[in-house]
Amino acid sequence: MxxxxxxxxxxxxxxxxxxxxxxxxxxxxxxxxxxxxxxxxxxxxxxxxxxxxxxxxxxxxxxxxxxxxxxxxxxxxxxxxxxSLTAEQRQKLIDAKRKQIIAFISRNCIDPRTNLPHPPTRIELAINEVRISIDPFKDVEEQAIEVIKALRTILPLKVAQVIAKVKIPQKYASKAQPIISKLGELKKSNWLSDGGWQGEVEIPAGMQVEFIEKVNSLTHGEAEVQIVRG
CATH class of the missing domain: 3.30.1250.10 (Ribosome maturation protein SBDS, N-terminal domain)
Known part of the structure; x- marks a missing residue:
């Protein structure tokens, strides 16, 4: 070895x-x-x-x-x-993840005063100002939601939203439900008589594909996902 x-x-x-x-x-x-x-x-x-x-x-x-x-x-x-990473390697991963999060926010959010996207440089400066920590291993979309909430304290942000209706079979429900609930704002949650779970999650419109892929990954494609409002 x-x-x-x-x-x-x-x-x-x-x-x-x-x-x-x-x-x-x-x-x-x-x-x-x-x-x-x-x-x-x-x-x-x-x-x-x-x-x-x-x-x-x-x-x-x-x-x-x-x-x-x-x-x-x-x-x-x-x-x-x-x-296991060296400090330098970890920082490189954090920097790369930060760029992905900034791109996600720039793509999905607008300034409600102008209805135009914020420039990436403005978003980056705001992230530095609120001093939010970036996890190099956490999903971009999941972290972006947390970053957006933090940025709203200093930067006007409006996110185009959709509602995703999700139904998960019993064999995946207990493990998948907590993760799916954190991908956006949980609007409805209902445990079914057969042990499955059904809920509605509000997510950014630009996150639809990523959301569906995440749900399918957690349930091996056996969940039902329907986007009901744009």
Missing amino acids: RDKYVIARYDSQGEHFELIVDPDKAFDYKMGKKISLSEILISDEIYRDAKKGLKASEESLMKVFKTLDINKIASTILLKGQV
Whole structure:
């Protein structure tokens, strides 16, 4: 094993997975660079505890990833999970995520006084002024909602909104409902007699595609989503 390595961690559906990876190459991969996974992985094993050498079971891998393909699983863990980073690497991720959030706000929000978008530079200055922390691993859309709320204390912002009606089957409801509720403003929430969940969430109009993709990801495409108001 190479001397320089870190652990990449990913949690989903009550399961925990770990990879042993090259820190620099894993970081570059998360930043979008095209790197062969064989260069990133120190070990071709998926672990539930890498330090103890405990491998993840095939049952848990199939449950979460729906495959035993090491490359597909490793890619998901690297992109969606957390990798130990140096301070410099973490700051680069934060800066990249900040730019994505600023772009999202500029695309979805307007100044109600002029009905025109705020320039990205104005949004960036406002973010710096309110001193809101950016999580390098948290979804852009979810963080953007929190940032918009904070910015409204100093910057007039109006978001074009839609209502998304969501119905989730029982087997995904308990885990998916708290996450979906945080993607926007929860307007209605109802637990069904069969254990499923039905609700209405107000979201930015520009977030419709991302919202539907997130719901489908949480429910493996088995949820019902309907956009009912523009």
